[in-house]
Amino acid sequence: MSSDVLVSATGVKVHFPIKRGVIFDRTIGHVYAVDGVDLEIRRGETYGLVGESGCGKSTLGRAILRLAEMTEGSVVFDGEDLAPLRGEALRRKRQDLQMVFQDPLSSLDPRQSVQSLLVEGMKAHGLASDKEATSARLRELMDAVGLPQAALSKYPHEFSGGQRQRIGIARALSVNPTVIVADEPVSALDVSVQAQVINLLESLQDALGLTYLVIAHDLAVVRHISDRVGVMYLGGLVEEADADSLYATPLHPYTRALMSAVPIPDPAVEDAREQILLTGDLPSPAAPPSGCRFHTRCPWKQAERCDTERPELRTVSIDGVAAGHRVACHFAEPIASGEIQPHEVRAEAVLPFDPDAGIGVPDVEITP
Amino acid sequence: QSERGGAGGSTLTFGAAGAPSTFDPFYATDGETFRISRQIFDTLIDSKPGTSEIEPALAESWEPDESGTKWTFKLRDDVTFIDGEPFNGEAVCANLERMYDQGADGQTAAEYWGSFFGGFKNDAEKDPSLYKGCEAPDETTAVITIDRATASFPTLLSQTSFSMQSPKAMEEGDANGIKAAGEGFTFPENAKNPVGTGAFKLEKYDEANGTVTLVRNDDYWGEAAKSEKLVFRIIPDESTRRQELEAGSINGYDLPNPVDWNSLEENGNQVEIRDPFNILYLGLNLKDKKFHDLKVRQAIYHALNREELVKSQLPEGATVATQFMPDTVAGYNKDLEPYAYDPEKSKQLLKEAGAEGLEMTFAFPTEVSRPYMPDPSTIYDALRADLEAVGITVKAVSAPWTAYTDNVTAGKYDAHILGWTGDFNDAYNFLGSFFTEPVANDFKTSNISWGKKLSDDLKAADSIVDEAERTKRYEELNEQIMTEYLPGFPISHSPPAIVVDADTKGLVPSPLTAEDFAPVSVGGE
Amino acid sequence: MNLISPKKTRIDTLAASVAEVEVAEAGTVRDTGGESLLAGAWRRLRRNPIFLIGLTLTALFVLLAIISPWLAPWDPAAQPLIDKVERQSNPVPGPEPGFPLGGDNRGRDLLSRVLVGSQQTLVVGVLATLIGLAGGLVLGTLAGAFGGWVDALVMRIVDVMLSIPGLLLAFSLAALAARPSQWTVIIAIAVVQIPIFSRLLRGSMLAQRHSDHVLAARALGVRPASIVLRHMLPNSLGPVIVQSTLVVATSIIDAAALSFLGLGNPDDRRPEWGQMLGASQQYLNEHPHLAFWPAGCIIVVALGFTLMGESLREALDPKSRR
Amino acid sequence: MSEPLLSVRDLRVTFTRHGAEPFDAVDGVSFDVRPGQTVGLVGESGCGKSVTSLAIMGLLPRRGNTVTGEVLFEGTDLLGLPATQMRERRGRDLAMIFQDPLSSLNPVVSIGVQVAEVVQRHRGVSKSAAMEDAKVMLDKVGIPDPRRRLREYPHQLSGGMRQRALIAMALACRPRLLIADEPTTALDVTIQAQILALLKELVSDSDTALVMITHDLGVVAGMCDDVNVLYGGRLVERGMRHSLFAAPAHPYTNGLLGSIPRLDAGRGEPLAPIPGSVSDNLPWAGACAFAPRCPAAAEDCLASSPPLVPHGGGGTDGEGALRCFHPVVPTEVSS
Amino acid sequence: MLRFVLRRLLQMVGVMVVLSFLIFAWLRALPGGPVSAILGERATPATRAALEKTFGLDKPIWEQYLLFLGRIVHGDFGASIRVQAGTDALEIFFDRLPGTIELTTFALVIAISIGVPLGYLAARRRATFLDNSSIVVSLVGVAVPVFFLAFLLKYVFAVQLGWLPVSGRQTPTIDATHITNFFIFDGLITGEYDAAWDAFLHLILPGIALSSIPFAIIFRITRASVLEVLDEDYVRTAEAKGLTARVIRGRHVLRNAMLPVTTVIGLQVGSLLAGAVLTERVFSFRGVGDALAVASTERDYAVLQMLIIAAAAVYVVVNLLVDVAYAIIDPRVRTR
Numbered sequence A: 001m002s003s004d005v006l007v008s009a010t011g012v013k014v015h016f017p018i019k020r021g022v023i024f025d026r027t028i029g030h031v032y033a034v035d036g037v038d039l040e041i042r043r044g045e046t047y048g049l050v051g052e053s054g055c056g057k058s059t060l061g062r063a064i065l066r067l068a069e070m071t072e073g074s075v076v077f078d079g080e081d082l083a084p085l086r087g088e089a090l091r092r093k094r095q096d097l098q099m100v101f102q103d104p105l106s107s108l109d110p111r112q113s114v115q116s117l118l119v120e121g122m123k124a125h126g127l128a129s130d131k132e133a134t135s136a137r138l139r140e141l142m143d144a145v146g147l148p149q150a151a152l153s154k155y156p157h158e159f160s161g162g163q164r165q166r167i168g169i170a171r172a173l174s175v176n177p178t179v180i181v182a183d184e185p186v187s188a189l190d191v192s193v194q195a196q197v198i199n200l201l202e203s204l205q206d207a208l209g210l211t212y213l214v215i216a217h218d219l220a221v222v223r224h225i226s227d228r229v230g231v232m233y234l235g236g237l238v239e240e241a242d243a244d245s246l247y248a249t250p251l252h253p254y255t256r257a258l259m260s261a262v263p264i265p266d267p268a269v270e271d272a273r274e275q276i277l278l279t280g281d282l283p284s285p286a287a288p289p290s291g292c293r294f295h296t297r298c299p300w301k302q303a304e305r306c307d308t309e310r311p312e313l314r315t316v317s318i319d320g321v322a323a324g325h326r327v328a329c330h331f332a333e334p335i336a337s338g339e340i341q342p343h344e345v346r347a348e349a350v351l352p353f354d355p356d357a358g359i360g361v362p363d364v365e366i367t368p
Numbered sequence B: 001q002s003e004r005g006g007a008g009g010s011t012l013t014f015g016a017a018g019a020p021s022t023f024d025p026f027y028a029t030d031g032e033t034f035r036i037s038r039q040i041f042d043t044l045i046d047s048k049p050g051t052s053e054i055e056p057a058l059a060e061s062w063e064p065d066e067s068g069t070k071w072t073f074k075l076r077d078d079v080t081f082i083d084g085e086p087f088n089g090e091a092v093c094a095n096l097e098r099m100y101d102q103g104a105d106g107q108t109a110a111e112y113w114g115s116f117f118g119g120f121k122n123d124a125e126k127d128p129s130l131y132k133g134c135e136a137p138d139e140t141t142a143v144i145t146i147d148r149a150t151a152s153f154p155t156l157l158s159q160t161s162f163s164m165q166s167p168k169a170m171e172e173g174d175a176n177g178i179k180a181a182g183e184g185f186t187f188p189e190n191a192k193n194p195v196g197t198g199a200f201k202l203e204k205y206d207e208a209n210g211t212v213t214l215v216r217n218d219d220y221w222g223e224a225a226k227s228e229k230l231v232f233r234i235i236p237d238e239s240t241r242r243q244e245l246e247a248g249s250i251n252g253y254d255l256p257n258p259v260d261w262n263s264l265e266e267n268g269n270q271v272e273i274r275d276p277f278n279i280l281y282l283g284l285n286l287k288d289k290k291f292h293d294l295k296v297r298q299a300i301y302h303a304l305n306r307e308e309l310v311k312s313q314l315p316e317g318a319t320v321a322t323q324f325m326p327d328t329v330a331g332y333n334k335d336l337e338p339y340a341y342d343p344e345k346s347k348q349l350l351k352e353a354g355a356e357g358l359e360m361t362f363a364f365p366t367e368v369s370r371p372y373m374p375d376p377s378t379i380y381d382a383l384r385a386d387l388e389a390v391g392i393t394v395k396a397v398s399a400p401w402t403a404y405t406d407n408v409t410a411g412k413y414d415a416h417i418l419g420w421t422g423d424f425n426d427a428y429n430f431l432g433s434f435f436t437e438p439v440a441n442d443f444k445t446s447n448i449s450w451g452k453k454l455s456d457d458l459k460a461a462d463s464i465v466d467e468a469e470r471t472k473r474y475e476e477l478n479e480q481i482m483t484e485y486l487p488g489f490p491i492s493h494s495p496p497a498i499v500v501d502a503d504t505k506g507l508v509p510s511p512l513t514a515e516d517f518a519p520v521s522v523g524g525e
Numbered sequence C: 001m002n003l004i005s006p007k008k009t010r011i012d013t014l015a016a017s018v019a020e021v022e023v024a025e026a027g028t029v030r031d032t033g034g035e036s037l038l039a040g041a042w043r044r045l046r047r048n049p050i051f052l053i054g055l056t057l058t059a060l061f062v063l064l065a066i067i068s069p070w071l072a073p074w075d076p077a078a079q080p081l082i083d084k085v086e087r088q089s090n091p092v093p094g095p096e097p098g099f100p101l102g103g104d105n106r107g108r109d110l111l112s113r114v115l116v117g118s119q120q121t122l123v124v125g126v127l128a129t130l131i132g133l134a135g136g137l138v139l140g141t142l143a144g145a146f147g148g149w150v151d152a153l154v155m156r157i158v159d160v161m162l163s164i165p166g167l168l169l170a171f172s173l174a175a176l177a178a179r180p181s182q183w184t185v186i187i188a189i190a191v192v193q194i195p196i197f198s199r200l201l202r203g204s205m206l207a208q209r210h211s212d213h214v215l216a217a218r219a220l221g222v223r224p225a226s227i228v229l230r231h232m233l234p235n236s237l238g239p240v241i242v243q244s245t246l247v248v249a250t251s252i253i254d255a256a257a258l259s260f261l262g263l264g265n266p267d268d269r270r271p272e273w274g275q276m277l278g279a280s281q282q283y284l285n286e287h288p289h290l291a292f293w294p295a296g297c298i299i300v301v302a303l304g305f306t307l308m309g310e311s312l313r314e315a316l317d318p319k320s321r322r
Numbered sequence D: 001m002s003e004p005l006l007s008v009r010d011l012r013v014t015f016t017r018h019g020a021e022p023f024d025a026v027d028g029v030s031f032d033v034r035p036g037q038t039v040g041l042v043g044e045s046g047c048g049k050s051v052t053s054l055a056i057m058g059l060l061p062r063r064g065n066t067v068t069g070e071v072l073f074e075g076t077d078l079l080g081l082p083a084t085q086m087r088e089r090r091g092r093d094l095a096m097i098f099q100d101p102l103s104s105l106n107p108v109v110s111i112g113v114q115v116a117e118v119v120q121r122h123r124g125v126s127k128s129a130a131m132e133d134a135k136v137m138l139d140k141v142g143i144p145d146p147r148r149r150l151r152e153y154p155h156q157l158s159g160g161m162r163q164r165a166l167i168a169m170a171l172a173c174r175p176r177l178l179i180a181d182e183p184t185t186a187l188d189v190t191i192q193a194q195i196l197a198l199l200k201e202l203v204s205d206s207d208t209a210l211v212m213i214t215h216d217l218g219v220v221a222g223m224c225d226d227v228n229v230l231y232g233g234r235l236v237e238r239g240m241r242h243s244l245f246a247a248p249a250h251p252y253t254n255g256l257l258g259s260i261p262r263l264d265a266g267r268g269e270p271l272a273p274i275p276g277s278v279s280d281n282l283p284w285a286g287a288c289a290f291a292p293r294c295p296a297a298a299e300d301c302l303a304s305s306p307p308l309v310p311h312g313g314g315g316t317d318g319e320g321a322l323r324c325f326h327p328v329v330p331t332e333v334s335s
Numbered sequence E: 001m002l003r004f005v006l007r008r009l010l011q012m013v014g015v016m017v018v019l020s021f022l023i024f025a026w027l028r029a030l031p032g033g034p035v036s037a038i039l040g041e042r043a044t045p046a047t048r049a050a051l052e053k054t055f056g057l058d059k060p061i062w063e064q065y066l067l068f069l070g071r072i073v074h075g076d077f078g079a080s081i082r083v084q085a086g087t088d089a090l091e092i093f094f095d096r097l098p099g100t101i102e103l104t105t106f107a108l109v110i111a112i113s114i115g116v117p118l119g120y121l122a123a124r125r126r127a128t129f130l131d132n133s134s135i136v137v138s139l140v141g142v143a144v145p146v147f148f149l150a151f152l153l154k155y156v157f158a159v160q161l162g163w164l165p166v167s168g169r170q171t172p173t174i175d176a177t178h179i180t181n182f183f184i185f186d187g188l189i190t191g192e193y194d195a196a197w198d199a200f201l202h203l204i205l206p207g208i209a210l211s212s213i214p215f216a217i218i219f220r221i222t223r224a225s226v227l228e229v230l231d232e233d234y235v236r237t238a239e240a241k242g243l244t245a246r247v248i249r250g251r252h253v254l255r256n257a258m259l260p261v262t263t264v265i266g267l268q269v270g271s272l273l274a275g276a277v278l279t280e281r282v283f284s285f286r287g288v289g290d291a292l293a294v295a296s297t298e299r300d301y302a303v304l305q306m307l308i309i310a311a312a313a314v315y316v317v318v319n320l321l322v323d324v325a326y327a328i329i330d331p332r333v334r335t336r
């Protein structure tokens, strides 16, 4: 495992405008979906990204793939800046950066057979010129993801969830990518099938030397397959470290709470566990709290700095914490040493955020 | 007068096909308006019930001087308007002066005056008006001077448009205050409150319910109306009118579909068939050189099986036409024989003219039913089939009525079907309307060698004052038109009908569709 | 321990993993030979009596339209009964031997006209629908595929068109025609359908635009045109197809309404039911059978298409679970 | 040991659809729940957990299914109750919380009314009194500013609060039995932890019996006293949570545990998934449904259907149970 | 909410302006026109030209349009030539509107009061004979051309059985007082109950004919929407709460199921207006539709312009109202 950087994202911001107006749509605010993230993925590693729903994981993943327009920031892939790429050049570049989706059914066009789903990408990148070679390649792909050849002529809805996800993976592989962004590749699957897919992803990585960015909300899954893990909260990375280090010594209060909230299928552990129960819900990304985004729910919140100054993601030097463990908390050290103790937090009412809310009546089509 | 009051609260309800456009007949052009005006107003001269001849009305007698340009009318002395104003010579002159003295907008709106009298007082550009002036030497006399001699002058005055209205009401109601507004006219008060001398007076026009209610004028100079009330209900749909009659909610309606005549009678209604006073013809657009050869025109005429058409598509009483006017009009040439149906001859003629494979667009109107063509599409079908039978290629075209007349006038079709119902008994009202310049000449005769001559001849004939000489001239002209010129093809005359229920009595059908409702009684009185 | 199949529960290498999974899953991929979504919908539909009625009626109608020229005893334009026609006493000849339904007002065989009328009726219904569909497809695809100002522009046009009640628009369009013909009828009806189709299509296209599988195709680097044509369009067609069946029915009825108002095709040598119905107006009181046959046929056929369309709509609706 | 509050005996739910074979979604399931006890039902998607709970509540669709067996609630068989009496009991004696808090709330009725209507219905109090109760309930489940929330609509609440509102609704009439069907699946982990803590607290406070349905073994491990593992509509293993997690006897339970990546396990160990998928199942009638996916399967597994037999350490009911011819030998379990 | 209404109103004004120009230009492109309508079969070119000049039809279209706008600003919408000759088009619209409102409202009431309950029942008894047969019956209503249905109704109930009047809005001999031109309302406020009753009887047949299509659609949408709502989780929640069947039906099922139905009712207004053209014509019902029919055959420009734009405006306004109603029923739409 070399440690050269394959993908590097700097200062990525993705802000979605919220529009409303009388005649012309006026932008009345923004959803700060991703708000300043620096992240590096090394060649051949698996980078795991976790965080609660709506914190911007998918958007970040898509921004890296240039599937969502970045408001600010740059993404450098293998030394090449992707930001200036447009149109055809960008389309060509997509061969290197692929994606696996959360919902295996909805991400497969229901009207295309597996074969045409797979060939499509190859055609788009000129890999399907030779008929023989194409079908050989198809066979290879099916083998790689563990599906029978017969599956080629079938349609997505005829498969089970796990099999569909295999098709999704095969599609990503079909163009020989270097990096695969897997956006919640297993969260729609049953536990037993989930394990099959995780194993498949891992073996493919070993065999093909792929680089993964795995997005998931399941901390256990992420920890299992990742070399390094980033924890996101409300559009920003709050902590990043080697998987083991993160688990062993979570530094950010949010990471701590998250870790303690993950149920573990072992009654003994469960009974013994000290949970850090957070109060209240995730604030709206359209109106993120000032200062540290987590201060509204943080049991370690301090009177000063937390609500005024946004902490930077920084490397800390604490005993027993691996180098390269970064955290965005002003008080990481005192918390780690137990100098600062947690306290009660009063729950604040939080509005759910729904960018589609507002006035609008659904289109209903009628014919007499 | 024994009937008076006898009819008590009786109400006569009549189904009208459309709303009246105004209650001032001077600005009207449509039959629905005239039908109502006729009950409210009287004219100096009227048509004799059941005929197209004229008879005295408000004027008891009339006399031209030798030049034929000065007419003296003796008036009845027992007539007052319903507002109490007396009817006298001055009233007559006031009426004529008012008609003559139209403002710019009024001039375009007064279509009947325009077409029969020509010009207006303050309108230098137009033709000089037929009307020149009016004097009232005494209460019961009116002397009217006209521009040139014409025998049809008294007949003109029988037009409902030229009804006598109360001078006071006209003054108060700003009778000439008609204004163009957008693509229509707004009418002054006078047009909403008609004040006449008729057997009925207007009670109310309920626009929201589509009914016009007239009540009996108890001071009427003639025989008082039999019904207390006369209600016109506006029912645009023909089949609905019939259903209303069957349901007993109206007493009668005009122009029943000939298809329904028999069954209406079987159900006990009275279908009164008027004498045909109209002509249906197949018109040609002579602008197109292909019709300039007389043989071509004759060929077309011989191709038409009019006997069969009349029998299968026109109501009982319809006849095959031999010329461009019905036989009741003076000047009708009895000696003309109908063109025989002879497809062989037709083909032969076409060959001779080198017009085999003749092609033409042939049009008919939709959305319309006229007394002379109850169902244009079926008549058209029959004619087209006949034309095709002799090898003429027909391109079928149709258009809704108003668009159709526009297109015909603009000469957009090679051939069309159209017709005319006479306004009054005068040959010029038929022939003059068809073939003189600059009247909308649908036949475009000006494009053919004899066109100008025909126009001039007709105009000359119209100014012959002597009755007999006039008649003779028209007979000659009719023959000439049918044999020498053949500008178009007269097809048929068909009788329009009017229907009333079993208990409605006293309706005298008029060939001019100018029925009087005063003598009509309902409920078996 | 006796194993049924040589399985290992632990997998250590890629090869082993693949082999294992293949064995495990081979039986899972049902060997039905690629049943598409439509086939699935069809399976469900086959059991729906409403659909079957609709389908039967529609099929009969189409069949009739095809074979009617051979079925009809007379040429619909011939006038074998013209001698019997008398405007007043016998405007519409009644049934007699050889003419089971009698004739029409022009002495033509009514049965033949009703039978052959199915052809033009089908043509009007189908062509009006197809033209409307084509227009709707173009506008809807533009709006749905590009979004943004193209969408806004197209939708404003559609709004304006929609804000005049459809049939009124058709009336005026038919009246605008210089030379009314079958085509003016077809086009007038078709134009009215365009905004409906385009809105429908745009709606599903926009939904498709944000769908995962389109995003997936984009991520894969598929060309934009190909995304629109191969992914968005086919997946948006479901509602449009359903709508089409319904529009065939309404087109036939609308054509009848146009004829009723005298705006129909003036040339009646090739009969069409709506036109026959319109022409029968003046005989309604005395000879309602002239209206009854074409009206009956229109009702049955419109019902056929509508029933079929409605049940299709239901079958293709992902929310309906039957 | 107290008497069971709810006793499910040999519950069988058969779906009959025309054109398809009758299908036993739940096939002879029996279990007991005592007041104050939490019983878990676990298993993969489609194994019949929800159908079981709906059958207990009498909420299965009216047509297309037959329910046999007994659902004894304090000795009364709920299955035999007429619909009107069942309506009386639902919401008052037994209540239920569903998985997706947004779709389970009526979008056009205010939270207050939705909570109050159940109070009004079962306690016969006035509307305003019911509203007051509703406010108290919302407060109790930890919704801040409950008075304002009463007037709000579901879409104005965040996911966690919606689930709290649902819980408030279910608990408004102090039911003695609460069935929670995957109550936290739609929620984030930190919110899930809040909700689970709340449920635990409410149950222990009021001695309510709780049936916890989930596919998350972690949740079960932390919540339940007794665990019932379902597979293909049948109970395959029952035990007290400690013994069950420590020594799963059924290969399926074992397989499930092996499939889950654990936060506390070392990295790098590959997962041991159960091969195949649910669609490989055999019908229970003449075989073990799990046999095709089972590493321990032998001929007898295909020959007959294994019976449910008492087993091992037992649950609080005194007895554990197992449906397997070839149970996993404890030493084989790797952790 | 206010913003939303404002926005829609502004949009509406825009649509109206565009529409008015389109209609204006279009009408003038139509063959035939008021000149031929007024002058009849035979008029001299001079007369025609004079009349065209009087009406300003000889000017370029855009100039005519500007003049038209200028007149509108002064409240002059142009005079009718045939529908109600001499009357301002706007006045005609308001004269005729009450009748049409009475008729369409009555038709909608029939459609809703039968369609909604039947739709609910059919959904509850899904796939039963009741369900299937009511689907078929409702669709027959759609498949029958309105004018044909109208004819049959008149023939059976008015002519043959004589139970109901054939056509019109009120028997003329009843001599009713008209204040607002809503005849039923007028009859009630003036105490002329017989007149009100008579006007009501006149509404029945056209009302039924006109309601056939909206009924079918409302029935169908209600059915589909109830089916959908019955499958919703919150209905199951309501059942789980042990609520009475009545509360579940009203508060949980129908209230939600009515959302799409409300929208559809708004969209139906357009087709009701179109249907009114045919219905009012065959029933000689003096409403906007009848005026429109007359105006279009007679090329009554002023009335046509006015009515088509008004129809569009009514359509937009009604749909705006529907959206507002929707927002009142559905809290999700009225957020923030």
Ligand SMILES: Nc1ncnc2c1ncn2[C@@H]1O[C@H](COP(=O)(O)OP(=O)(O)OP(=O)(O)O)[C@@H](O)[C@H]1O
Pocket: A016, A017, A031, A032, A033, A034, A051, A052, A053, A054, A055, A056, A057, A058, A059, A060, A217, A285, A353, A355
């Ligand atoms: N196209 C968009 N327009 C407006 N807002 C958006 C858009 N896409 C995402 N958002 C918002 O941006 C925020 C981040 O979304 P994102 O999908 O990245 O979250 P996530 O972490 O992937 O959540 P989940 O775990 O639910 O998938 C959310 O609040 C979301 O509502």
Ligand SMILES: Nc1ncnc2c1ncn2[C@@H]1O[C@H](COP(=O)(O)OP(=O)(O)OP(=O)(O)O)[C@@H](O)[C@H]1O
Pocket: D015, D025, D043, D044, D045, D046, D047, D048, D049, D050, D051, D052, D061, D064, D215
């Ligand atoms: N109404 C129904 N008609 C027919 N089959 C049904 C019905 N409801 C459920 N089933 C079937 O019964 C079986 C058990 O379903 P159930 O919903 O109980 O699963 P579950 O264990 O709750 O799964 P999940 O974890 O996905 O909620 C499934 O195979 C399902 O397809």
Ligand SMILES: [Mg+2]
Pocket: A057, A058, A059, A183, A184
């Ligand atoms: Mg996401």
Ligand SMILES: [Mg+2]
Pocket: D049, D050, D051, D181
């Ligand atoms: Mg479930």
Ligand code: NI
Pocket: A202, A224, A225, D268, D269, D270, D271
């Ligand atoms: Ni691993």
